[in-house]
Amino acid sequence: MTIWPILKMGDPRLLTGAKPVTEFGTPELKALVADMFETMEAADGAGLAAPQIGVPLRVMVFGFNQNLRYPDAPPIPKTVLINPVIQPVGNEVDESWEGCLSVPGMRGVVPRWAKISYEGLDVDGNPVCAEATGFHARVVQHEYDHLNGILYPMRMENMAFFGFIDAMNAVYSD
DSSP, X not given: OOOOOOOOTTOGGGGSOOBOOOOOXXXXXXXXXXXXXXXXXXXXXXXXXXXXXXXXXXXXXEEESOOSSXXXXXOEEEEEEEEEEEEESXXXXXXXEEEETTEEEEEEEEEXXXXXXXXXXXXXXXXXXXXXXXXXXXXXXXXXXXXXXXXXXXXXSOGGGEEXXXXXXXXXXX
16 A cells, blocks of 8 residues: 655646546556545544645545544544535535645535545446535545545635645644
C-alpha cells in the first residue's frame, strides 16, 4: 500500500468533476481503495475522495473509530462508496465547522443537510445503501462534493467564519 500526496486548494485538478468507475473488482481498483484508506488515516482524515490524490474517479472512502482532527466526533463505519448518489432526507440544514485535507490548517462553517440517504457501489460492485445524520452526513456530503469539483469554502455563506485553526484557537481559547 502507498500513502499518496494530497492535492491542495489551488490545484486545478480539485475543481474538475470525476468520472464514473466502470470496472469493479479489479486489482487496480482494490489497490486504489486500500491506498486511499492508508492515505486518509496517515493524515488523520475522516474521509478522502480520489480527486484529492489526483485520480479523477468517483471513488470516496470515509470512516474511523477515533479521529485526532475531530476528537468529539462519534465513530463512523469505514465505508467505500463508488459512483455515489446522495439525497437529503427532510429539509433540516445544520451549520458546523469543517476542515479538509486539501485545505490544511483552516476551518470554516458550512451548511449541510442534517440527514441524508446515500447509495453507491463497493469495490466489487455490490450495492451500498445507508442513511446518515450529524457528522457522518457531513463527511459524506463533503467527500461527495470533491467528486464534483467543489471545495468546502465554495459552500460557505459567511467568510467571517473561515480562518486558520491556530489563529482561531488563540483568539477563542482565552
